[in-house]
Amino acid sequence: MLGPLGWLALFFALPLGVAGQDLDRARATIGTLTSPGFHGRGYVNGGDRVAAQFLEGQFRExxxxxxxxxxxxxxxxxxxTFPxxxxxKIDKKKLVPGQDYLVNPVSQKGRGRGRIVFLDTLIFTQEAARQRFLRNDFRRNVVVYESRHYANLTELSPEYLNKMHEARALIELHPAKLTMSLSPAQVSHPAFEMVKKDLPAGAKKxxxxxxxxxxxxxxxxxxxxYVPGKKYPDEFVVIxxxxxHLGRMGKDTYxxxxxxxxxxxxxxxxxARHYARPENQPDYSVAFMAFGAEEVGLIGSRYYTEHPLFPLDQIKFMINLDLLGTGEEGMMVVNGTRLPGAFDRLTQINTGKNYLPKxxxxxxxxxxDHYFFTRxxxxxxxxxLxxxxxxxxxxYDRAETLPLTKFKESFGLIRDFVAAGEWE
Ligand SMILES: [Zn+2]
Structure with missing residues (x-):
C-alpha cells in the first residue's frame, strides 16, 4: 500500500519526463516484447513479424x-535459423543450450557423434606438428579449438583451415562468456560454441x-x-x-x-506517445523508425537509407536508441565527437536538469542503425546507457534484470533536446 507521503512523492515526480505510472507502462511494454510469444523477435516462428505487428498496433492506437x-x-x-x-552431449553429460553452449550462427544442420580432438597448437610453432596435422583424418572427429586460434589458423594457410573444416563438427571455445550473433550463411558442418572452462580437458566423445x-x-x-510538425512540417527529427533481436536457438531456447x-x-x-498528444505537437515533424534485422548487420536501416520514405535531406537530426535499460554510469553518445554542437547542447540540458550522472x-x-544514415x-x-x-x-538479457535506472531521465533529455531546435 502507498502511504500519504508516497502519494506526495508521486505528485511531485509527475512533471519530470515520464510519470510514475508511465514507467510501469514501459515495464509492461518491455515485458511484452521479451515474452515467449515474440520468440526473441527473430526469424523462427515469425517472431520479427509478431513484434512488427505489435508496433504497428501501437502506432495506430x-x-x-x-x-x-x-x-x-x-x-x-x-x-x-535454428527452428x-x-x-x-559431452561424454555422459547433456548440456543446456544457451547456458552451457551456443549453436554457432554459421552451423549447418546435422546429427551424429564423434571422438573429440583438441587442435594441436604446436602447429603455430613447429613444422613437424604442421605435417602431422595435415596427415590427420578429422572426418570422424569433433574438433575443438580456441576462438583466438581461428585467426592464427587463417594466417597460417587456407590449407590448415580447410583441414579443420573437414571435421564432422566443430566446437569453438571462448575465454569467458557466450555471445550469440546471427549469420546470413552456413558452413558445411554443425558447429558449437562453449566457454573453455565448461569443457573438461579430458573430454572424449x-x-x-x-x-x-x-x-x-x-x-x-x-x-x-510520424507526427507532423506545427511550424516546420517538412523538416524532421528522427527517433x-x-x-x-536474435530469435530462437531451437524449440526451447530464445x-x-x-x-x-x-x-x-x-x-x-x-x-511517440508523448508527441502524438495534441497538446505536445512539436514544431518540427518527428518520425519514429523501428528498424528490423539490425542484429543481422544493420539490414533494415541500410535498406531504409536506400529506399527512404521522404528525402533524407529533410532529416535535421536523428537520435538512434539502443540499450536504454540501465544508466547508473551515464550515457554514451556515439558520433558525438563529430557533432560537437549537438553534444554540447545535450550536455548543457543534462547538467541543467541533472538527468544523468555523466x-x-x-x-x-x-x-x-544510425550508421548508414551518417554515411x-x-x-x-x-x-x-x-x-x-x-x-x-x-x-540472461531478460526483462526482470533491467533496472531502468535512467529511463525517465533519458526520455526527458531527448524531449528537451528536440524542443531546443538547435542541433548544429
Ligand atoms: Zn544487439
Missing part, C-alpha cells in the same frame, strides 16, 4: 501518420544435433510513423530503435533481448 499509407516497409534478407531441435535452416529472401520489415533492444524500442514508443561521446562506428550525410547520434547488469546477446 497513438494516431501516428504513415508515409505512403502504410507503417510497414518490407525488405528481404538471408538468414541461418527445430538442438542438443549437445561428443554427440550432437542441430536442425538448421538457411532461409534466402526472408521477408522482414521496418515500422515507420529510431531496432526492435529485432533470446529475450530486454536491454537489446526492447528498452530502446519502448523509449521510442513512449516518445554524458560521454565517442567517434562514429557501424555499431547500430549519407544525415546528422545522427546513437545513444546508449552505461552501467548496471552486463548481460548482452545471451539468454
Amino acid at each position: 497513438m494516431g501516428l501518420r504513415a508515409f505512403d499509407s502504410a507503417y510497414v516497409q518490407p525488405f528481404p534478407l538471408d538468414i541461418n 527445430g531441435r538442438v542438443s549437445l 561428443a554427440a550432437y544435433r542441430v536442425d538448421a535452416k538457411l532461409v534466402k529472401g526472408y521477408p522482414s520489415q521496418n515500422v515507420v510513423g 529510431s530503435a531496432h526492435y529485432d 533470446f529475450p533481448g530486454a536491454n537489446d533492444n526492447a528498452s530502446g524500442t519502448t523509449l521510442m514508443l513512449e516518445l 554524458l560521454q561521446k565517442r567517434d562514429n562506428a557501424p555499431n547500430s 549519407r550525410g544525415v546528422k545522427a547520434v546513437f545513444i546508449y 552505461m552501467g548496471g547488469p552486463k548481460f548482452y546477446h545471451d539468454v
Whole structure:
C-alpha cells in the first residue's frame, strides 16, 4: 500500500519526463516484447513479424501518420535459423543450450557423434606438428579449438583451415562468456560454441544435433510513423530503435533481448506517445523508425537509407536508441565527437536538469542503425546507457534484470533536446 507521503512523492515526480505510472507502462511494454510469444523477435516462428505487428498496433492506437499509407516497409534478407531441435552431449553429460553452449550462427544442420580432438597448437610453432596435422583424418572427429586460434589458423594457410573444416563438427571455445550473433550463411558442418572452462580437458566423445535452416529472401520489415510538425512540417527529427533481436536457438531456447533492444524500442514508443498528444505537437515533424534485422548487420536501416520514405535531406537530426535499460554510469553518445554542437547542447540540458550522472561521446562506428544514415550525410547520434547488469546477446538479457535506472531521465533529455531546435 502507498502511504500519504508516497502519494506526495508521486505528485511531485509527475512533471519530470515520464510519470510514475508511465514507467510501469514501459515495464509492461518491455515485458511484452521479451515474452515467449515474440520468440526473441527473430526469424523462427515469425517472431520479427509478431513484434512488427505489435508496433504497428501501437502506432495506430497513438494516431501516428504513415508515409505512403502504410507503417510497414518490407525488405528481404538471408538468414541461418535454428527452428527445430538442438542438443549437445559431452561424454555422459547433456548440456543446456544457451547456458552451457551456443549453436554457432554459421552451423549447418546435422546429427551424429564423434571422438573429440583438441587442435594441436604446436602447429603455430613447429613444422613437424604442421605435417602431422595435415596427415590427420578429422572426418570422424569433433574438433575443438580456441576462438583466438581461428585467426592464427587463417594466417597460417587456407590449407590448415580447410583441414579443420573437414571435421564432422566443430566446437569453438571462448575465454569467458557466450555471445550469440546471427549469420546470413552456413558452413558445411554443425558447429558449437562453449566457454573453455565448461569443457573438461579430458573430454572424449561428443554427440550432437542441430536442425538448421538457411532461409534466402526472408521477408522482414521496418515500422515507420510520424507526427507532423506545427511550424516546420517538412523538416524532421528522427527517433529510431531496432526492435529485432536474435530469435530462437531451437524449440526451447530464445533470446529475450530486454536491454537489446526492447528498452530502446519502448523509449521510442513512449516518445511517440508523448508527441502524438495534441497538446505536445512539436514544431518540427518527428518520425519514429523501428528498424528490423539490425542484429543481422544493420539490414533494415541500410535498406531504409536506400529506399527512404521522404528525402533524407529533410532529416535535421536523428537520435538512434539502443540499450536504454540501465544508466547508473551515464550515457554514451556515439558520433558525438563529430557533432560537437549537438553534444554540447545535450550536455548543457543534462547538467541543467541533472538527468544523468555523466554524458560521454565517442567517434562514429557501424555499431547500430544510425550508421548508414551518417554515411549519407544525415546528422545522427546513437545513444546508449552505461552501467548496471552486463548481460548482452545471451539468454540472461531478460526483462526482470533491467533496472531502468535512467529511463525517465533519458526520455526527458531527448524531449528537451528536440524542443531546443538547435542541433548544429
Ligand atoms: Zn544487439
